[in-house]
Amino acid sequence: MLRGRHKFLPSDDVLLLLTTLLAAIIRRGSSDDGVVMGALAKATNPPGWTGPDFCKWDGVACDTPNKVSSINLASKSLSGKLPPEINQLSNLKTPSAFNGTSFQGRCQLCPTWLLFKKSILKIMANKVGKIPDIFGSLPNFANLKLSYNNLTGWMPWSFAKSGIQTLMLNNQMLGLSGPIDILGEMHSLREVWIHSNQFSGSIPDLSACTELSDLQLRDNRLTGVIPDSLTKLPKLKNAALQSNVFQGPVPSFPPGIQVNLGKENHFCNPGPGPCSPQVTVLLEIAASMYYPMVLAEAREGNDACQQWQFVTLPSLRSLYLNDNKLVGVIPKSLTSLKQLQILDISNNNISGKVPSFQSTMILKTDALRKATNNFSQNSILGKGGFGIVYKGELPNGTKIAVKRMESSMISDKGLSEFKAEIEVLTSHGKPELFIHRDLKPSNILIGDDMRAKVCDFGLVKQAPDTNQSFETRLAGTFGYLAPEYAATGKVTVKVDVYAFGVVLMEIITGRKSLDSSLPDDSSHLVTWFPRFLQxxxxxKEAVDPVLRSDLNEETFKSLWKVAELAGHCTREANQRPDMSHVVTVLSSLVEQWKPAADEDSFRVDIGMSLSQVLQKWKLNEDSFSTIATDYIKQKQPPQ
Known part of the structure; x- marks a missing residue:
């Protein structure tokens, strides 16, 4: 029963409702309005509805013979159940007909809260659930207005294949979330109202949205630098960007555009103009991590040396200070930079002693034997296709992982994979994008401080500069192989996204990706898991019982977001998010995390937020070293 604007429909009703309505929108007027009107008269029994010509009934109007264009039953105190056939009135244009009535009918045309035309869908009645991913089949659908509801989740990917011009999703009670990159693919947009939600990430390139005139993004959790493409849109008239955490320079819009930037954003300067070179570099680093919220909130201003609590230089390899007329002494703190290889201070006025710098660590095989207890079984961390990884500890307390290639496994294939892994682990300079191809739990190591490290890069491939796929031999582990890779051998970066989604499912459920001991309809985790995302x-039925016992409401909210993310990651390749989207979603949970166990269990201070723990991890980057040794020319490992 719907009795006003403040009742909620169950979440499964939203999909059924929108699907039903959109089907009605695209349905052509071939139905018999007489049959529909007869069913409506029988169900509601309005006064004055008698006679064979329904176009002459009280409150009914027809624009063409036998085609109802409006029905007015407002304020007649009617009740009953609306028949499903009412959606077949294809020419109905005035559904305010039923205001003041009290009709039942799940997902029927109830115009107290629904107004639609053939290209318009408007729902404003506190509907609960997600926006269904069905818009790809509606290329001519122009206007979607779902403001002031209780919708959650991401904007559906099918928006990109629609012809939506007006998109109004603003003021959701709990807030829609996720990135807004999909807007860059919606080239027909004219009006975008998505303010007062929980959207995160950066503004995408909107240069293809040449008809966009009104952009309302205020009151979200958006970060990053406002792109120049936004300031160059030819028809833009209004842009509301306040109450976010945008960074970088203040954008300069042409005259005549109404822009509200507010005071909450974290621009480097109070007015238009470039950021300092140092801040620009730091913003480029933040961009490589997709502008996480924890970094955006950590600083503002144009001084790279202030308010950047995460700025440390543990991986600095080259420092050139020559020809700068510097005076004073070389600070001893430079010796703490364990990766520093080049320090040029020539042609300055520096005095005092040169501090002693630590040389590169060189270990002999005997030292590795001792550190790993002679490569004992108890020291094994994992086994790869051509070697075993052992954990060890050096006399100074440094923990290491040693991959040992056995001579019995030596082959052209094994050597090439071993070299590929070494190249990844020892790569310098500009970061490269790699495709792992075998991401699974056994290739993820967890340190004492609960930091995860991906290992076993023997199957790694360097990703191409474009989003194109490339063919390669099939490799990896069944259960984690993306379907398109298993079927065609073609690889893109989305195969790792798929595998990451499977790992998330395993963490949530405590199940294996493939379990032959279960019935066929439940043995494959990826096909079984979506049943529980309704x-x-x-x-909660799918959650690992070990987790379920300690699942409070706050933790469950985070688990639900991760479960949704896992579902997105394992969709079709063209519907999977980039890892940048994954980072955006997971980073939004950073400040909510607290250790559940005693602090001594994982060497983590229980009073620290995850952002502080991440900073600690960064400072201690070298506490866990990975060392690849030359293979030992023996057929059997020493016992």
Missing amino acids: GRDKI
Whole structure:
């Protein structure tokens, strides 16, 4: 029963409702309005509805013979159940007909809260759930207005294939979330109202949205630098960007555009103009991590040396200070930079002693034997296709992992994979994008401080500069192989996104990716898991009992977001998010995390937020070293 604007539809009703309505929108007027009107008269029994010509009934109007254009039953105190056939009135244009009535009918045309035309869908009645991913089949659908509801989740990927011109999703009670990159693919947009939500990430390139005139992004959790493409849109008239955490320079819009930047954003200067070179470099670093919220909130201003609590230089390899007329002494703190290889201070006025710098660590095989207890079984961390990884500890307390290639496994294939892994682990200079191809739990190591490290890069491939796929031999582990890779051998960066989604599912459920001991319809985790994404209560049935016992409401909210993310990661390749989107979603949970166990269990201070723990991890980057040794020319490992 709907009795006003403040009742909620169950989340599964939203999909059924929108699907039904959109089907009605695209349905052509071939139905018999007489049959529909007869069913409506029988169900509601309005006064004055008698006679064979329904176009002459009280409150009914037809624009063409036998085609109802409006129905007015407002304020007649009617009740009953609306028949499903009412959606077949293809020419109905005035559905305010039923205001003041009290009709039942799940997902029927109830115009107290629904107004639609053939290209317009408007729902404003506190509907609960997600926006269904069905818009790809509606290329002519122009206007979607779902403001002031209780919708959650991401904007559906099918928006990109729609012809939506007006998109109004603003003021959701709990807030839609996720990145807004999909807007850059919606080239027909004219109006975008998505303010007062929980969207995160940066503004995408909107240069293809040449018809966009009104952009309302205020009151979200957006970060990053405002792109120049936004300031160059030819028809833009209004842009509301306040109450976010944008960074970088203040954008300069042409005259005549109404722009509200507010005071909450973290621009480097109070007015237009470039940031300092140092801040620009730091922003480029933040961009490489997709502008996480924890960094955006950590600083503002144009001084790279102030308010950047995460700025440390543990991986600095080259420092050139020559020809700068410097005076004073060389600070001893430079010796703490364990990766520093080049320090040029020539042609200055520096005095005093040169501090002693640590040389590169060189270990002999005997030292590795001792550190790993002679490569004992108890020291094994994992086994790869051509070697075993052992954990060890040096006399100074430094923990290491040693990959040992056995001579019995030596082959052209094994050597090439071993070299590929060494190249990845020892790569210098500009970071490269790699495709791992074998991401799974056994290739993820967890340190004492609960920091995860991906290992076993023997199957790694360097990603191409474009989003194109390339063919390669099939390699990896069944259960984690993306379907398109298993079927065609073609690889893109999305194969690792798929595998990451499977790992998330395993963490949530405590199940294996493939389990032959279960019935066929439940043995494959990726096909079994989506059944439980139909609602927040349903997902609890799939949660690992070990986790479920300590699952409070706050923790469950985070788990639900991770479960949704896992579902997105394992969709079709063209519907999977980039890892940048994954980082955006997971980073939004950073400040909410607290250790559940005693602080001594994982060498983590229980009073620290995750952002502080991340900073600690960064400072201690070298506490866990990975060392690849030359293979030992023996057929059997020493016992």
